[in-house]
Every structure is written in structure tokens, then in C-alpha cells.
Amino acid sequence: MVKITDVAKKAGVSVATVSRVINRQGNVKKSTEEKVLEAIKELDYIPNFPARYLKTKRTLTIGIIVPDITNPFFPIAFRGAESVVKQEDYTIILCNTFEDEYEEMRYLSILEAKKVDGILLIKAPPRSGNEQYMEKLNNLPVPIVYLDRLPQFQDIPAVVADNIGGGYAATTHLIKLGHRKIAIITVQYPLSVHRERLQGYVNALREHNISINKFYIKKGIPTIEEGISLGHSLINMKDRPTAIFATNNKMTIGLMRALEMAGLQCPQDISVVGYDDFDWENVFHPRLTVVAQPAYQMGETAAWLLIKILRDGVDSLPNKKIILSVELKIRESCGIYRQSKLKMP
Amino acid sequence: MVKITDVAKKAGVSVATVSRVINRQGNVKKSTEEKVLEAIKELDYIPNFPARYLKTKRTLTIGIIVPDITNPFFPIAFRGAESVVKQEDYTIILCNTFEDEYEEMRYLSILEAKKVDGILLIKAPPRSGNEQYMEKLNNLPVPIVYLDRLPQFQDIPAVVADNIGGGYAATTHLIKLGHRKIAIITVQYPLSVHRERLQGYVNALREHNISINKFYIKKGIPTIEEGISLGHSLINMKDRPTAIFATNNKMTIGLMRALEMAGLQCPQDISVVGYDDFDWENVFHPRLTVVAQPAYQMGETAAWLLIKILRDGVDSLPNKKIILSVELKIRESCGIYRQSKLKMP
DNA sequence: CCATTTTATGTAATCGATTTCCTTTAAATG
DNA sequence: CATTTAAAGGAAATCGATTACATAAAATGG
Numbered sequence: 139m140v141k142i143t144d145v146a147k148k149a150g151v152s153v154a155t156v157s158r159v160i161n162r163q164g165n166v167k168k169s170t171e172e173k174v175l176e177a178i179k180e181l182d183y184i185p186n187f188p189a190r191y192l193k194t195k196r197t198l199t200i201g202i203i204v205p206d207i208t209n210p211f212f213p214i215a216f217r218g219a220e221s222v223v224k225q226e227d228y229t230i231i232l233c234n235t236f237e238d239e240y241e242e243m244r245y246l247s248i249l250e251a252k253k254v255d256g257i258l259l260i261k262a263p264p265r266s267g268n269e270q271y272m273e274k275l276n277n278l279p280v281p282i283v284y285l286d287r288l289p290q291f292q293d294i295p296a297v298v299a300d301n302i303g304g305g306y307a308a309t310t311h312l313i314k315l316g317h318r319k320i321a322i323i324t325v326q327y328p329l330s331v332h333r334e335r336l337q338g339y340v341n342a343l344r345e346h347n348i349s350i351n352k353f354y355i356k357k358g359i360p361t362i363e364e365g366i367s368l369g370h371s372l373i374n375m376k377d378r379p380t381a382i383f384a385t386n387n388k389m390t391i392g393l394m395r396a397l398e399m400a401g402l403q404c405p406q407d408i409s410v411v412g413y414d415d416f417d418w419e420n421v422f423h424p425r426l427t428v429v430a431q432p433a434y435q436m437g438e439t440a441a442w443l444l445i446k447i448l449r450d451g452v453d454s455l456p457n458k459k460i461i462l463s464v465e466l467k468i469r470e471s472c473g474i475y476r477q478s479k480l481k482m483p
Numbered sequence: 484m485v486k487i488t489d490v491a492k493k494a495g496v497s498v499a500t501v502s503r504v505i506n507r508q509g510n511v512k513k514s515t516e517e518k519v520l521e522a523i524k525e526l527d528y529i530p531n532f533p534a535r536y537l538k539t540k541r542t543l544t545i546g547i548i549v550p551d552i553t554n555p556f557f558p559i560a561f562r563g564a565e566s567v568v569k570q571e572d573y574t575i576i577l578c579n580t581f582e583d584e585y586e587e588m589r590y591l592s593i594l595e596a597k598k599v600d601g602i603l604l605i606k607a608p609p610r611s612g613n614e615q616y617m618e619k620l621n622n623l624p625v626p627i628v629y630l631d632r633l634p635q636f637q638d639i640p641a642v643v644a645d646n647i648g649g650g651y652a653a654t655t656h657l658i659k660l661g662h663r664k665i666a667i668i669t670v671q672y673p674l675s676v677h678r679e680r681l682q683g684y685v686n687a688l689r690e691h692n693i694s695i696n697k698f699y700i701k702k703g704i705p706t707i708e709e710g711i712s713l714g715h716s717l718i719n720m721k722d723r724p725t726a727i728f729a730t731n732n733k734m735t736i737g738l739m740r741a742l743e744m745a746g747l748q749c750p751q752d753i754s755v756v757g758y759d760d761f762d763w764e765n766v767f768h769p770r771l772t773v774v775a776q777p778a779y780q781m782g783e784t785a786a787w788l789l790i791k792i793l794r795d796g797v798d799s800l801p802n803k804k805i806i807l808s809v810e811l812k813i814r815e816s817c818g819i820y821r822q823s824k825l826k827m828p
Numbered sequence: 829c830c831a832t833t834t835t836a837t838g839t840a841a842t843c844g845a846t847t848t849c850c851t852t853t854a855a856a857t858g
Numbered sequence: 859c860a861t862t863t864a865a866a867g868g869a870a871a872t873c874g875a876t877t878a879c880a881t882a883a884a885a886t887g888g
Binding site: 151153154155158164167168170189191192193194195446476 | 835836837838839842843844845
């Protein structure tokens with residue numbers, strides 16, 4: 139492996155000079171700079187980052203911790219983040235936690251040991267009895283920006299979507315179409331995202347004086363299978379809902395599957411609002427009406443925040459929490475409610 | 484930051500002893516080991532990886548270079564790879580190239596500089612006039628395993644899917660349904676994957692004595708927009724094909740959109756076979772008949788290969804190239820060809 | 829032209845671990 | 859109990875960069 143001393147020897151200068159050229163700190167004569175550059179090219183020299191870290195304390199690496207990279211929301215957010223950090227020559231270590239806080243803890247320690255310059259964290263649901271971990275999280279030696287999910291109402295750098303607004307928009311849309319029996323399929327984890335979407339749903343119902351039926355509120359883990367099973371349990375209710383709002387994309391897929399298995403047509407027999415907007419949702423049928431989150435922009439913004447913190451410190455931020463708005467995309471999975479058309483089980 | 488000397492001081496031993504305990508090299512008395520472990524816990528010490536690298540020459544980090552993480556194939560492969568490397572305590576730097584070989588070159592240099600232990604490369608299409616880069620790729624100082632795409636027929640460690648088989652299976656399926664006018668939408672990049680899928684298509688047609696209509700072979704870049712545009716051009720042909728095989732998942736989505744825009748029903752008016760199998764494809768309509776690749780397993784296998792190389796050297800491999808088989812999933816997007824039902828433009 | 833300032837370059841310490849080599853201590857052996 | 863052997867632990871070199879400090883060379887000004 140060619141190292142800085144080799145370059146120095148070849149160029150006939152000291153390592154200090156080579157270093158100065160590489161890090162363009164000035165105070166190098168034009169002609170020597172050329173000699174050094176020449177030697178670097180000749181030898182195909184690249185500085186050794188881990189060695190460099192020892193003095194500079196920077197790795198030019200950040201970590202992104204996500205619950206599940208196969209959920210299409212996260213790759214989009216990842217790309218958003220990557221697009222901004224690459225301009226500063228950062229590179230990203232990607233970690234999957236599978237919604238498991240222990241995995242998150244493990245990865246966090248590793249990232250700390252590997253001396254990443256900062257972390258973008260999409261939090262796994264907190265486990266009860268693990269409060270001292272939150273304590274640790276708040277005093278991490280490395281800057282951290284929360285993305286999408288806010289574990290508690292704390293004043294920490296974070297980029298989130300307007301989840302209350304999303305839940306509210308979806309539910310209001312269904313109410314305006316005449317639905318009164320509106321169910322919700324959401325996630326049971328103790329995370330802001332899900333609390334807030336449910337809150338938006340409740341707000342909308344309250345505002346229209348629709349009483350809240352607690353049996354219409356189904357919670358589970360965010361998987362397709364769970365979507366199927368919760369979908370089934372709603373379909374099989376005596377007083378079956380005429381519309382269902384699913385607050386998670388994987389559960390939405392499961393719900394659609396459950397409807398199909400039960401022989402129910404969407405939107406004729408039952409209306410559905412899903413969450414997140416992906417390419418295929420506007421092509422295959424039924425075209426889903428969804429709450430679209432600005433996934434890419436969320437990633438960008440979070441990365442931008444982190445870089446700002448890295449550069450100017452956390453106190454330089456005008457406001458730590460950034461809320462991005464969502465958009466209801468009305469397509470074909472919601473119908474007008476008409477008593478006559480409703481099949482009962 | 485707490486370092487090994489702090490631990491040594493606290494435990495009343497030398498740094499050498501602490502190091503021996505951490506790396507469990509033996510020759511440490513039980514009682515001293517306990518003292519050291521105690522001090523480590525007390526001080527919350529984690530070894531500094533970049534510093535450690537200087538002596539060990541290992542970062543416990545690998546790089547994965549993908550063309551586009553928002554294409555659902557890649558997150559699945561990523562997870563497969565992660566699932567195996569995490570057992571060896573590796574962590575992954577993920578790099579997106581956007582099918583741009585220059586981006587790939589840039590990332591490769593960075594990964595080299597950051598001293599990753601190995602690289603999993605899903606190649607961007609080679610640019611002409613960039614042959615010396617392939618030369619470099621073949622003599623990289625860091626072990627590399629090719630995944631999915633093989634730039635040339637070389638004897639390098641690689642894990643690929645049976646693309647000829649995939650193209651053949653899809654086309655044969657359509658032929659068996661009575662189709663004779665079978666078009667293909669594929670990718671123009673000079674990569675094995677696409678060459679081979681097309682080869683499978685050609686093989687199947689030849690085998691059934693169906694002449695190859697070069698106007699039925701459409702090539703473009705792998706995006707939804709391109710799928711739409713190539714779909715349009717096929718639909719608008721005087722002698723419109725009765726079936727279309729799309730060899731890329733994003734182009735498949737575009738194709739479906741084009742059919743819809745033209746008012747064509749699938750499978751009644753035209754049959755479609757797509758590529759790759761994702762959750763939603765079995766739920767939304769038309770349910771696509773697809774060639775399913777073992778994405779997760781491909782990631783696993785490639786990671787496993789890489790780790791084997793890291794452990795035992797590249798010469799320890801029984802065979803460098805591993806081909807995994809694909810599966811034709813027959814669903815509802817292909818119909819039996821009947822002359823009478825065919826609408827002509 | 830010389831004193832002084834500015835610019836250019838080199839020497840050596842340093843970052844935080846691992847590891848070789850050596851010394852000390854303990855255990856085993858006859 | 860003396861001697862040999864094995865186990866335990868420490869001192870210091872080392873990995874490949876950056877950088878503080880020292881010094882040499884060039885530029886500037888009177």
C-alpha cells in the first residue's frame with residue numbers, strides 16, 4: 139500500500155508538505171505543489187482515512203438507522219439524505235433494526251465505536267423498562283437527528299411529517315363522502331407517528347360529531363400479514379365499517395388482500411385510504427387514495443440539519459424540529475357511501 | 484472520550500493487558516480479567532475502530548454499491564447481505580450510483596480510502612472508452628464480489644440469477660398460450676443481465692420456429708417513463724404484438740401505465756409478463772405474471788462469498804460464479820391468444 | 829545592503845489502539 | 859528445595875496520517 143512517505147520520497151519533499159498539498163492549506167510553492175501532485179498521480183496515492191481520523195477526528199461517514207429498508211418509504215428517504223451528504227463527501231453506513239430497539243442499541247454502539255460524524259435515526263419503538271437507553275440517547279457523544287419518528291416530546295433535532303394532518307385529511311375525506319362508520323388500522327408501537335395519525339383521525343370524527351367506536355380502532359405490527367388479519371376482523375364485524383383508513387403502507391397491502399379474500403370490491407363495497415405514495419399505486423387497481431409523505435424531502439432535510447449541526451453546532455439551529463406537510467392524493471379507492479349498496483355479512 | 488489507557492489505569496494494569504482481555508487472546512489471569520472487564524463497564528469503554536484499524540488492517544466494514552436503492556430489488560438483496568455479514572459484526576456502507584459508472588468509480592475510490600474489508604458490487608453499465616477502469620477493477624486491493632450483474636465473461640467471484648432461464652420461461656409461457664407476436668421491452672445497457680434475458684427470449688422463439696421481428700425488440704433505460712414510452716410505441720405499431728415481456732420492474736410499471744392510457748385491458752387485449760416479484764404485485768390488479776428472482780438469497784449468497792474470501796482467500800472458492808434459479812409466477816396478466824378478441828389499432 | 833517580515837519546508841510529537849519482545853511471577857518437576 | 863517451564867503482565871515500537879514548532883529561504887522596506 140502506498141502511503142504518504144512514499145509520495146514524499148518520490149516528490150523529494152517532507153510528509154508535512156505532502157499533507158499540506160492534499161489538504162490545500164496553502165504555504166506551498168507552486169512548483170513543489172506540482173511535484174507533489176505529480177507524485178500522487180504517479181503512485182496512485184489515496185490518503186488512508188482511518189489513519190487520518192486519528193488526528194482530525196472526522197471520518198466523513200454518517201450512520202442511518204432505519205427500521206426496515208424493504209419498506210419503500212425508507213429507500214426514498216435514504217436517497218434524499220444521500221443526495222445532500224454526498225456533496226460534502228460523506229458516506230453512509232446503513233443499519234436495519236427491524237423495529238427492534240435492542241438491534242438499534244447494538245448498531246448505535248457500533249456506529250459510536252466506528253466514530254461516525256453523525257447519525258440519522260429512525261427510531262425503533264421504545265421497549266418499556268429501557269428508559270436508561272433514552273437517557274443515553276440524549277447524551278450521545280455524536281450528533282443525532284431524528285427522522286420521521288419522535289420517541290417523545292423533546293427538544294431534539296428532528297424532521298417529521300405532519301401526521302396529525304395526514305390522519306385528519308384522510309378521515310375528513312371519507313366523512314365528506316358520506317361515511318360514518320370509519321375504521322382505522324394503525325400501528326401499536328409507542329411512537330409519535332402512529333399516535334398522531336390516530337389523533338388526526340379522532341379529531342376529524344369529533345369535529346363532525348361522529349362518535350368514536352373503539353372497536354373500529356385496530357392496532358398491530360406493521361406487516362402485510364397483520365394488515366390481512368386486522369382487515370379480516372373489521373370485515374367480519376356485525377356492524378362492519380364502510381370505510382377503512384390504514385396508516386401504514388404494508389398494512390394497507392394486507393388490508394387490500396383481506397378485502398379480496400372476502401370478495402369485497404373496493405370502492406364499491408368498502409372505501410380505503412392508505413398511507414404513502416409509491417409509483418405502482420397509481421398504476422395498478424384499485425388505484426389507492428393515499429396520504430402521501432414527502433419521503434425524499436424528509437431525508438434531504440434531515441441530512442441538511444445534521445450537516446448544519448456538524449458544521450456550526452447544535453445551537454446554531456433556528457428551530458430544532460421541522461414538520462413537513464403531507465398531501466392527500468385522491469384516486470379511486472374511496473366511494474360515496476350509499477346505504478343500498480352496502481352488503482352486510 | 485475514554486480510551487484504553489483510562490481503562491488500564493482504572494484496572495491497575497497495563498494497556499497490553501486490557502487489549503488482551505478485549506481481544507480474548509488468553510494469558511490473562513481470571514482475576515485480572517475481571518478487574519479489566521469491571522473497569523470497561525464502569526467507564527463505558529468502547530474500542531476506537533479507526534485506531535484499531537491501523538494495527539489490525541481490518542475495519543469490519545464492507546461496501547455495497549447499488550445502481551438505485553429505490554428499485555425494490557436492491558433493498559431486498561441488501562437485507563439478505565446484511566443478515567449474513569452482521570453475524571460477523573460487519574457494518575455496511577451503502578452507495579447509490581444511479582447507473583452511472585463515474586459515480587461508481589468515485590464511490591469505489593472512497594471505499595478504498597476508507598479501507599473497507601470488501602465490496603459487493605452491482606455494476607453500473609460500463610461506458611465505452613473507460614476500459615482502463617475495468618482493468619483497475621480487476622486489480623483492486625480489496626476483495627470484490629459481483630452481484631446480479633456481470634460486466635464481462637470473466638472468472639471473478641459473482642452471484643447472479645439465471646437470466647437466460649428467466650427470459651426463456653417468460654417467453655415460452657406466452658408461446659404456450661398461443662401468442663406469436665411477442666414483444667420484449669428491455670434495457671439497453673451493456674450488461675449481462677439484459678443481454679441474457681433477451682437471449683432467453685430469442686432462444687424460446689427460435690425453438691418454436693417463430694421468426695424474430697426486430698421491431699418487437701425495444702430497448703431503453705430502466706425507468707417508468709421509458710416503460711411508458713416504449714409501451715406506447717409497441718401499442719401503436721401497425722402489427723401490434725399480442726403479448727409483451729418486460730425485463731425490468733420499473734419499465735413493467737410504465738408499460739402497464741401505457742396500456743391503461745391506450746384503453747387496453749390486460750389480459751383481455753394484451754398479455755404481459757413482468758420481472759421481479761414484490762408484495763403488491765399479488766394484491767393489486769391485474770395481478771402480474773412475473774419472473775421472480777431470489778433477491779434476498781442473492782444478497783445472502785454474495786455476502787457469504789465475500790466473507791469466505793475475506794477469511795480464506797479467493798482461491799479457497801470451489802467455484803467463483805454462482806447462478807441462482809428464477810421462478811415464473813403465473814398470475815393473471817396473460818391470456819390465451821384468440822384471433823377474434825384482438826382489437827387492432 | 830542589511831534587518832525584518834513573510835513564505836516555504838522540515839522534524840518530531842501525536843492520535844488510540846495492537847503486538848513483539850522481554851521480565852517477572854507462578855506452577856510444575858525431579 | 860532447586861531448577862525448569864509455563865503463565866502473566868509490562869515497556870515500547872508501530873500503524874499512517876496531521877500539525878505544532880523550528881528553521882531556512884525569499885520578499886520587503888528603509
